[in-house]
Amino acid sequence: MTSRAREKWRPSLGLVIFAMLASVAMLPLVGLFFFRLYDNQLIHQTQAELIAQSRVLAAVYAREVEARLAAGATLGAEIPPEARPDREDQLTPIRPALDLAAGRDLLRRRPNALPANAPASPAYVEIGTRLMPIILETQKVTLAGFRILDPRGVVIAGRDEVGQSLAHIEEVATALRGQYRAALRIRKPDKPPPPIYSISRGVGVHVFSAMPVIVNNRVAGVVYTSRTPSNIFDHFYQERRKFILAGLTVVLATIVIGLIFSRTITRPMRELVDRAKRIGRGDRDAFQPLAHYGTREFAQLSDSFLDMAEQLSRRSDYIATFSSHLTHELKSPLTSIKGAAELLLDSLQSKSDTLTRMEQKNFISNILGDTGRLEAMTQRLRELARAEAAPQNEQTELSTVVSGLKSRFPTRAIEAAGDLERSIGMSSEKALIVLSHLTDNAIRHNAKSVRLEAAAEEASIKVTVSNDGDPISEANREKIFDAFFTTRRDTGGTGMGLSIVQAIMTSHGGSIRLLPSNHGVTFELQFPAV
Numbered sequence: 001m002t003s004r005a006r007e008k009w010r011p012s013l014g015l016v017i018f019a020m021l022a023s024v025a026m027l028p029l030v031g032l033f034f035f036r037l038y039d040n041q042l043i044h045q046t047q048a049e050l051i052a053q054s055r056v057l058a059a060v061y062a063r064e065v066e067a068r069l070a071a072g073a074t075l076g077a078e079i080p081p082e083a084r085p086d087r088e089d090q091l092t093p094i095r096p097a098l099d100l101a102a103g104r105d106l107l108r109r110r111p112n113a114l115p116a117n118a119p120a121s122p123a124y125v126e127i128g129t130r131l132m133p134i135i136l137e138t139q140k141v142t143l144a145g146f147r148i149l150d151p152r153g154v155v156i157a158g159r160d161e162v163g164q165s166l167a168h169i170e171e172v173a174t175a176l177r178g179q180y181r182a183a184l185r186i187r188k189p190d191k192p193p194p195p196i197y198s199i200s201r202g203v204g205v206h207v208f209s210a211m212p213v214i215v216n217n218r219v220a221g222v223v224y225t226s227r228t229p230s231n232i233f234d235h236f237y238q239e240r241r242k243f244i245l246a247g248l249t250v251v252l253a254t255i256v257i258g259l260i261f262s263r264t265i266t267r268p269m270r271e272l273v274d275r276a277k278r279i280g281r282g283d284r285d286a287f288q289p290l291a292h293y294g295t296r297e298f299a300q301l302s303d304s305f306l307d308m309a310e311q312l313s314r315r316s317d318y319i320a321t322f323s324s325h326l327t328h329e330l331k332s333p334l335t336s337i338k339g340a341a342e343l344l345l346d347s348l349q350s351k352s353d354t355l356t357r358m359e360q361k362n363f364i365s366n367i368l369g370d371t372g373r374l375e376a377m378t379q380r381l382r383e384l385a386r387a388e389a390a391p392q393n394e395q396t397e398l399s400t401v402v403s404g405l406k407s408r409f410p411t412r413a414i415e416a417a418g419d420l421e422r423s424i425g426m427s428s429e430k431a432l433i434v435l436s437h438l439t440d441n442a443i444r445h446n447a448k449s450v451r452l453e454a455a456a457e458e459a460s461i462k463v464t465v466s467n468d469g470d471p472i473s474e475a476n477r478e479k480i481f482d483a484f485f486t487t488r489r490d491t492g493g494t495g496m497g498l499s500i501v502q503a504i505m506t507s508h509g510g511s512i513r514l515l516p517s518n519h520g521v522t523f524e525l526q527f528p529a530v
Contacts, residue, residue, distance in 0.1 A: 042230050043096075043184065043229045044096040044098065046230065049144075050182070051180075053138065053225060055211060057223045066215055068127070069215075071123060073124065074121065077176060078178075078218050097182075106184045106186070107170070107183050109187065113166055114165050119154070119163065120152075124154075127148075127156060128155075135148070147161060148224075149172065149176075149222040175210035175222040177212075179212065182210070183207075184208075187206040206228055209226070210222055211225070264298070272305065276305075340363040344364070394508075396427060405439060416454070417452070419456045422461050423529075431527070439467075441498070442521065447467035450467045459528070463525040465522070467520050469520055470521075480514065510525065512526075
């Protein structure tokens, strides 16, 4: 019993293709969630920009303070020696380090400014007045918020909080001690954000940067800046019509791809599966070509499958016909043997001899003759089985086969000419069987000589085998290759010789045909060339 695939659920080809197409169509939507990974990058970018802007203002601020030290401008806290930058280091970059994903850098909303314990000194008020135009021009381009603080944390330049104190804010307090610090703080927008903003965490925060201004290793003030990080979803929302159009394009492209898959793969495969079922039910019309193949590889697969199925069907018909002929051919000698044996047995069991010695001898001769016929038929069946076996890289030279043929029929005139040194794609044994059967048939039909003529062609070697024996009648020319057809049944012919020759030639990619001839019989053999 043939093994079959274990019964379990398996996805259909259509389901697999649909799942793949659905996954492709969902990729743009799923990709939106991965924009969360860019939140930190956007925050880092914002912090880096604030650091650069603050550092420029801090340098200007420090120059202004240095110019007023002689006039009584006071400095703030002294920076500890371990916190001072090394003078030998020419580069002391401040790298962005805020991390929204970790959550430790995210603080509550920025506290409001408090009244100052004492107003800023006139020197710092003058500095704030000089820096205010620079701040306003910078804000027009950067959209950042700027506040300049004196050494005690009092705002000396800014829009709404001038004169108030920000010293109680964590990042400002750290900067007043001479260390840079940044913070992420929750912000309350002026208006509700678009719905798509819920995908990102970065839209609800504000980046604050507190850059200390250092003069003579003491804090001269703080440049306090802030800005909302850039967000790609704002652009998405503003251009939502274009993105909707892009989404529809993706859906349309997915549908087109699905139709292409259906026409090139799913539809031809379903038709081929249906053909296989019809062939299994014995439908002869199922061997017709498919209506649509889809791809070159599937066309090759379908053609190979249908050719194989048709060949197996022909083989099945051949076996059925061959079995019927074989049964008929075996029935006559077996019946004859059985009848003769029964008569001989009756004669032996009878008290008086019912058969003469001549009759007994005739019956025994008949038994031996029929046994010889069965033996010859068995030998032919073995040859036929070997003839239909698939070749395995076989080859031999024609000259070797001709030498074996002459050795097998030493008393007959066998002539050979032409390209006998060429190799054919067939074993020496099988090629000898082919030529032996043709020679034997010729001898049994009164041939005196057999001639072989070999000629090399592009992909084959043509061998013409002719003899001067009895010609084949027109009525029998179409039947000579049929199994068990013979005109010498009375003399022991099995009618399988030429069918064995044809089977050997066909299984090796060759052919045999009977040529018209005015004298004798001529066959044309096409051997595959090596």
